[in-house]
Amino acid sequence: MESYPDRHNRHSERSYAMLGTGALGGYYGGCLQKAGLDVHFLLRSDYNHVSQSGLVIESTDGDFTLSQVNAYQDVKDMPRCDVVAIALKTTQNHLLPDLLLPVLKDDGVVLVLQNGLGIEDAVAEIVGSHRVIGGMCFVCANKVAPGHIRHLDYKAISLGEYTADYHPAGITARMRQIATDFESAGIPIDLSEDLLLARWQKLVWNIPYNGLSVILNARTDELMANASTRALVEELMAEVVAGAARFDRHISSSFVQNMLDRTAKMKPYKTSMKIDYDLQRPLEVEAIVGSPLRLAEAAGTNLPQIRTLYRQLKFLDRKNQG
Numbered sequence: 001m002e003s004y005p006d007r008h009n010r011h012s013e014r015s016y017a018m019l020g021t022g023a024l025g026g027y028y029g030g031c032l033q034k035a036g037l038d039v040h041f042l043l044r045s046d047y048n049h050v051s052q053s054g055l056v057i058e059s060t061d062g063d064f065t066l067s068q069v070n071a072y073q074d075v076k077d078m079p080r081c082d083v084v085a086i087a088l089k090t091t092q093n094h095l096l097p098d099l100l101l102p103v104l105k106d107d108g109v110v111l112v113l114q115n116g117l118g119i120e121d122a123v124a125e126i127v128g129s130h131r132v133i134g135g136m137c138f139v140c141a142n143k144v145a146p147g148h149i150r151h152l153d154y155k156a157i158s159l160g161e162y163t164a165d166y167h168p169a170g171i172t173a174r175m176r177q178i179a180t181d182f183e184s185a186g187i188p189i190d191l192s193e194d195l196l197l198a199r200w201q202k203l204v205w206n207i208p209y210n211g212l213s214v215i216l217n218a219r220t221d222e223l224m225a226n227a228s229t230r231a232l233v234e235e236l237m238a239e240v241v242a243g244a245a246r247f248d249r250h251i252s253s254s255f256v257q258n259m260l261d262r263t264a265k266m267k268p269y270k271t272s273m274k275i276d277y278d279l280q281r282p283l284e285v286e287a288i289v290g291s292p293l294r295l296a297e298a299a300g301t302n303l304p305q306i307r308t309l310y311r312q313l314k315f316l317d318r319k320n321q322g
């Protein structure tokens with residue numbers, strides 16, 4: 001395993017704050033620090049461990065250890081950063097009004113790495129709509145122990161600039177700068193001209209697989225291997241496509257096919273919602289299922305299968321939380 005103790009070997013002028021150092025924050029933040037960027041990690045339960053022992057990243061690209069990282073348990077102790085990445089579960093987003101402003105430079109930008117729809121709207125209310133970028137992460141990673149992240153598959157991020165009402169904003173200079181930083185860390189970046197389209201495209205995967213993995217107690221390979229569950233996945237994907245179309249975002253059948261093919265080839269994967277369920281943590285039902293459902297229905301599109309999925313998840317989430 002390679003070891004990278006030096007956290008001050010800067011290749012980029014931009015500093016990064018990772019709000020949340022779990023699967024996503026630990027993996028991407030770890031890769032950025034390994035590439036020489038200035039990264040600051042906000043932690044909660046792992047603070048003592050990580051501030052003493054650093055981060056261990058087990059990755060299909062090669063394992064590495066960062067023996068020292070800039071670890072914090074309070075944003076007030078963090079330096080203001082150019083890019084503040086939100087890598088908490090969306091169930092914690094009620095904390096964002098307190099977390100974001102102390103760590104964001106006046107000309108800095110918030111990078112929303114979470115799954116779901118409409119999160120950028122809420123972030124824009126806190127920091128202003130000109131300071132938000134969305135990042136859709138196509139990665140399979142888990143936190144397996146304090147400060148220990150296991151990266152299993154994929155890693156690309158699709159970036160899209162936020163604007164009020166999600167009208168397409170094109171590709172901006174700061175998107176390119178962030179892309180350069182991540183690419184220097186070996187993370188492929190796709191630049192999207194239309195954040196709303198990219199968000200709905202991500203939901204093509206998350207709504208069926210996250211939802212069904214919990215309701216049916218199944219991994220992705222099990223959902224794909226059985227004809228009935230594969231049909232359910234495809235029907236839910238078709239409703240996501242219909243929801244997107246209501247907002248004039250057109251998702252091609254080849255995109256959907258690609259998601260199915262990708263998942264069929266994926267190593268057997270327990271979705272992050274299923275991991276949360278098994279650990280009796282709150283589920284990201286509202287961000288991933290409730291929010292797109294409400295938006296589509298308010299715009300006049302009925303999505304009956306997604307509504308059923310949503311109700312079942314709400315029931316299971318409540319029951320699971322005792």
Ligand SMILES: NC(=O)C1=CN([C@@H]2O[C@H](COP(=O)(O)OP(=O)(O)OC[C@H]3O[C@@H](n4cnc5c(N)ncnc54)[C@H](OP(=O)(O)O)[C@@H]3O)[C@@H](O)[C@H]2O)C=CC1
Pocket residue numbers: 019020021022023024025042043044045046087088089090092095113114115137138139140141142143272284
């Ligand atoms: N994992 C994946 O492969 C993917 C995840 N996503 C999305 O990324 C987002 C993050 O998911 P993921 O990284 O898996 O989640 P994790 O649960 O692994 O990480 C979230 C981290 O946030 C920390 N945290 C929570 N509240 C606070 C707080 N108040 N202060 C400091 N830290 C806090 C948690 O700390 P603690 O350890 O104390 O709980 C935890 O380590 C989600 O929206 C998810 O849907 C998207 C694509 C893929």
Ligand SMILES: CC(C)(CO)C(=O)C(=O)O
Pocket residue numbers: 115137138139140154205206271272
């Ligand atoms: C689709 C997947 C598994 C990685 O591509 C993902 O992004 C997720 O778990 O949310």
